[in-house]
Amino acid sequence: MTETSAPTPSAGPAHASAPAPAPADVRRVACVGAGVIGGGWVAHFLARGYDVTAWDPAADAEPRLRRLVDAAWPALGQLGLAPGASASRLTVAATLEEAVAGAQFVQESAPEKLELKRELLGKLDAATPAGVVIASSTSGYPMTDMQTEADTPGRLVVGHPFNPPYLIPLVEVVGGERTDPAAVRWASAFYEAAGKSVITMDREVPGFIANRLQEALWREALHMVANGEATVRDIDLSITEGPGLRWAVMGPMLTFALAGGEGGMAHMLDHFGPSLKSPWTRLDAPELDRALYDAVVAGCDDAADGRTIADLVAERDRDVISVLRATGRLPGAGSGAGEGADAE
Structure with missing residues (x-):
């Protein structure tokens, strides 16, 4: 991937800003929606050393999110934390606008309701600094159908993860009819820098691949x-x-x-x-x-x-990590790294 410039800023978003950084230089990420998928993204980005600001309208969003991060952290430790990675780098914002004010990338993970997605992406576009790419975790909607209420739809892409995002490497990236191709390239390069395995799709397919x-x-x-x-x-x-x-x-x-x-x-x-x-x-x-x-x-x-759901989640996390290690997809695979933790 040779071209990773962000989409050209244009009129629309309320915040003026310098152009977005190169994908590998991103330091602050905003996660909007903090349920199972959004919380998984928060955990992943924290483990990769980013500062993360999250927002979710639910009254119990913050304690629920912090419990999810705490539950994921042992698995993330086995996967390998980036230098400086810490759960303390999570901030939970009081408003959507506060969450995205300083963001260099935005990951939206709201419930799968088309009208909600359209409205939320429109609000995110209005509040997020110009030039910053906004990705949706939608599991099925084409971005063409979701970007209808955004003034600058060129920066909106799909970044579809697999659950849980902190554990499963895959993310599928695709734009809509009004998406700037540069935004798709930038998002793919960012996800790769953030440790994901990326499929960049040439065209929209319902449900993705x-x-x-x-x-x-x-x-x-x-x-x-x-x-x-x-x-x-x-x-x-x-x-x-x-x-x-x-x-x-x-x-x-x-x-x-x-x-x-x-x-x-x-x-x-x-x-x-x-x-x-x-x-x-x-x-x-x-x-x-x-x-x-x-x-x-x-x-x-x-x-x-x-077995409870918690038991099954812990078992799944442990076993997927073992498969990843056994197939050479983790740092230190085959060198005995993490054997002590596995033996407990």
């Missing part, structure tokens, strides 16, 4: 439960003990290419291509009626086997 793939698997799983073909436990085990282990190393495309042996993907398609006509999948969503709803919920309770 990873969610589209995840949704296909989710729908097939619901069909199997609805038809009594598999239990929740069966489905989860089929992934964690099967393709999920391969997917942690390489994605489904390269995994299938290996199925072709020395002939690679071409041989795989020649050999297995006809099976695509087999009625193995049902991509139409099943009716989420009460019976299916109850079966999925009860199945998850059974699979949890007495």
